[in-house]
Amino acid sequence: MKRIIPLTxxxxxxxxxxxKVTEESLYQQLNGQxxxxxxxxxxxxxxxxxxxxxxYFAKASVSHFRQGFITHLCDVSGGPCxxxxxxxxxxxxxxxxxxxxxxxxxxxLINAMEENNITYPAQNRVLALLxxxxxxxxxx
Amino acid sequence: MFRLISFTxxxxxxxxxxxxxxxxxxxxxxxxxxxxxxxxxxAQLAGYATEDEWAISGFCTQANxxxxxxxxxxxxxxLYDRIELSYATQNFDVLPLSLKLSQDIYxxxxxxxxxxxxxxxxxLSLGVQYKKxxxxxxxxxxxxxxxxxTDIYIAMSKLHLGLLAGYNVLWNASFRYTTANEIGLLxxxxxxxxxxxxxxxxxxxxxxxxLAIGTEYRQKPDNLGLKEDDWHDIFIAWFPNKHVxxxxxxxNLGTIAGLPDQTGWYFSLTGYY
Numbered sequence: 001m002k003r004i005i006p007l008t009x010x011x012x013x014x015x016x017x018x019x020k021v022t023e024e025s026l027y028q029q030l031n032g033q034x035x036x037x038x039x040x041x042x043x044x045x046x047x048x049x050x051x052x053x054x055x056y057f058a059k060a061s062v063s064h065f066r067q068g069f070i071t072h073l074c075d076v077s078g079g080p081c082x083x084x085x086x087x088x089x090x091x092x093x094x095x096x097x098x099x100x101x102x103x104x105x106x107x108x109l110i111n112a113m114e115e116n117n118i119t120y121p122a123q124n125r126v127l128a129l130l131x132x133x134x135x136x137x138x139x140x
Numbered sequence: 141m142f143r144l145i146s147f148t149x150x151x152x153x154x155x156x157x158x159x160x161x162x163x164x165x166x167x168x169x170x171x172x173x174x175x176x177x178x179x180x181x182x183a184q185l186a187g188y189a190t191e192d193e194w195a196i197s198g199f200c201t202q203a204n205x206x207x208x209x210x211x212x213x214x215x216x217x218x219l220y221d222r223i224e225l226s227y228a229t230q231n232f233d234v235l236p237l238s239l240k241l242s243q244d245i246y247x248x249x250x251x252x253x254x255x256x257x258x259x260x261x262x263x264l265s266l267g268v269q270y271k272k273x274x275x276x277x278x279x280x281x282x283x284x285x286x287x288x289x290t291d292i293y294i295a296m297s298k299l300h301l302g303l304l305a306g307y308n309v310l311w312n313a314s315f316r317y318t319t320a321n322e323i324g325l326l327x328x329x330x331x332x333x334x335x336x337x338x339x340x341x342x343x344x345x346x347x348x349x350x351l352a353i354g355t356e357y358r359q360k361p362d363n364l365g366l367k368e369d370d371w372h373d374i375f376i377a378w379f380p381n382k383h384v385x386x387x388x389x390x391x392n393l394g395t396i397a398g399l400p401d402q403t404g405w406y407f408s409l410t411g412y413y
């Protein structure tokens with residue numbers, strides 16, 4: 001134990017060092033409005049290519065979803081927007097989205113952020129902001 | 141073991157690859173066959189199955205310290221992310237005596253509440269591990285009362301997205317009722333005690349989508365009066381994809397059977413279907 005505690009602290013403090021970069025807002029880490037638009041465009045392409053998820057979007061309006069999600073991401077990441085679109089419950093009622101589908105969408109969003117070189121900590125912060133919405137999205 | 145593996149392979153075509161969970165969230169395989177860290181069973185169930193899927197996984201672990209070498213291999217089934225069934229067989233080489241101790245462990249775990257990532261409260265599971273020592277002579281000669289025993293544990297775990305400077309932090313706390321001496325390899329019960337509740341804790345940080353580092357602490361009883369120690373490790377786990385995970389750890393097992401300062405290395409491989 002004597003050897004493990006210092007080693008653990010050392011590893012944790014190494015992670016702590018990287019927190020210096022977090023002074024800028026999440027919105028800035030996503031490269032602002034143009035960055036968020038690129039992420040959402042990549043996300044839509046990811047969905048279009050995905051056999052598991054695409055059927056849920058087959059009847060949706062791509063431009064409506066695109067604008068709604070861009071505003072939503074801008075809002076939750078601290079940007080100068082206010083999402084006043086449809087609420088999550090209304091959008092997803094009747095879709096019967098499973099836990100696995102939800103996680104697949106999370107993975108597609110991660111892919112979209114990876115494509116746009118968003119850092120891993122910024123990716124996690126985005127997911128942390130969106131994760132609480134899961135209860136309003138799945139199995140309804 | 142061979143029959144079990146053959147049976148598993150026969151079943152594979154009947155099911156599809158479960159991949160509903162997010163990469164790395166099931167954790168790895170612990171030495172007694174349950175999903176967990178390396179030493180501690182976690183609340184997560186093995187494999188990538190979610191509510192409408194099932195999954196099969198298999199693992200082998202090698203842990204070598206100064207005077208002992210443990211090999212543990214087993215299989216796990218996950219039914220609808222509700223029930224985990226596991227089997228592991230352990231072979232424990234006692235190098236100074238050139239002898240081998242073996243035990244079989246049958247495990248079951250039920251997820252009672254929650255989701256590692258999304259629920260407000262930690263995921264909560266209840267598990268049992270029935271252990272049967274097939275080489276009990278040494279255990280009896282050291283004062284053990286039984287060649288078999290059942291551990292019962294409750295485990296809670298939570299992954300906090302972005303908690304530490306944007307990095308995801310996972311912790312698990314388990315409380316285990318056990319009569320086992322050195323996890324059962326030296327039998328069950330003894331003159332110093334016959335059943336206690338022990339705490340086991342793990343903490344991990346994900347460095348990226350594929351790599352986690354962490355540490356574990358496992359409290360253990362001292363039924364035989366041989367100064368049995370708590371166990372600790374510090375580990376790194378790699379999840380290249382949803383088919384395989386690899387873990388390496390530095391382990392400190394303290395005093396085992398009167399032999400002090402048992403430290404060494406741990407390697408583990410889990411394959412998922």
